[in-house]
Amino acid sequence: MFESADFSIKPTLTGTRVVLRPFISEDLDAILTALRDPDVRRLTGSVHDDTTEITPEDPAETRRLRDWYATREAQPDRLDLAIVEVATARCVGEAVLNQWDPGNRSCNFRILIGPGGQGRGLGTEATRLIVGYGFETLGLHRISLEVYAFNPRARRSYEKAGFRPEGVLRESLRYGDRWIDATVMSILAREWAEHRGYPESAQPAGESGQAPRLQEVGDGGGDSGDGIGQVGRNREGGSPRRRHPVRR
Numbered sequence: 001m002f003e004s005a006d007f008s009i010k011p012t013l014t015g016t017r018v019v020l021r022p023f024i025s026e027d028l029d030a031i032l033t034a035l036r037d038p039d040v041r042r043l044t045g046s047v048h049d050d051t052t053e054i055t056p057e058d059p060a061e062t063r064r065l066r067d068w069y070a071t072r073e074a075q076p077d078r079l080d081l082a083i084v085e086v087a088t089a090r091c092v093g094e095a096v097l098n099q100w101d102p103g104n105r106s107c108n109f110r111i112l113i114g115p116g117g118q119g120r121g122l123g124t125e126a127t128r129l130i131v132g133y134g135f136e137t138l139g140l141h142r143i144s145l146e147v148y149a150f151n152p153r154a155r156r157s158y159e160k161a162g163f164r165p166e167g168v169l170r171e172s173l174r175y176g177d178r179w180i181d182a183t184v185m186s187i188l189a190r191e192w193a194e195h196r197g198y199p200e201s202a203q204p205a206g207e208s209g210q211a212p213r214l215q216e217v218g219d220g221g222g223d224s225g226d227g228i229g230q231v232g233r234n235r236e237g238g239s240p241r242r243r244h245p246v247r248r
């Protein structure tokens, strides 16, 4: 049996388009901008209508969020990583494994990227990186998520990384005067081992759907250009690369 996952280690996961790493204080402005974006708030189910006001300069809320991100590195039972776009070296969002259930070796996954980073493949690559880490290093058996029916882009991104729909939570979100369904999606360790984030069924016609083979890990190789092969590079000995320690 796999030893208990060690969530206290906070890795840096390097892809082609994104790097996932622990938060640093310089990320705060970008992450606040993403969290306050009306569309992000709607798509993540953070609000119940599009009239909910947010006060950008609310000091108490800013303080709470600053504390939240400053303490992510100290969490022993979850993994919160900043998504940094390689091209700009800027934080564009976050990817999270939370709700860890050690007995069942399962976690919930959630992700958000601000408007400037969306629709360019960053989210799918970030998903592959953290899910790969969850299975290959943390030894998880199952990772699941929920996606609202009004978010086909997120659903497509999850499917491309290997999540499969498993059921519908009917009318689980009230938004404006509508009820919105949520789909539960999951991926299992054995499925990941088969395709490593590139399920045949979800690849556009003309692409091979092949993940880089394990021996290619470290070469930055692979035919997809998404850099998932580099997940393994950061898992030797589980040693985190704390290039940017959080300042408190």
Ligand SMILES: CC(C)(COP(=O)(O)OP(=O)(O)OC[C@H]1O[C@@H](n2cnc3c(N)ncnc32)[C@H](O)[C@@H]1OP(=O)(O)O)[C@@H](O)C(=O)NCCC(=O)NCCS
Pocket: 039, 040, 043, 044, 093, 111, 112, 113, 114, 117, 118, 119, 120, 121, 122, 123, 124, 125, 146, 147, 148, 151, 152, 153, 154, 155, 156, 157, 160, 204
């Ligand atoms: C969801 C999210 C992480 C996806 O990341 P992303 O970088 O924007 O997505 P990607 O570019 O990697 O992939 C999006 C895919 O969806 C497709 N897509 C975009 N809009 C779509 C739509 N309306 N219907 C169906 N597919 C759509 C894209 O074409 C792409 O698929 P393709 O590569 O096969 O063409 C990101 O958009 C995000 O954080 N959005 C705001 C918050 C959010 O929705 N969080 C998730 C809550 S469950």
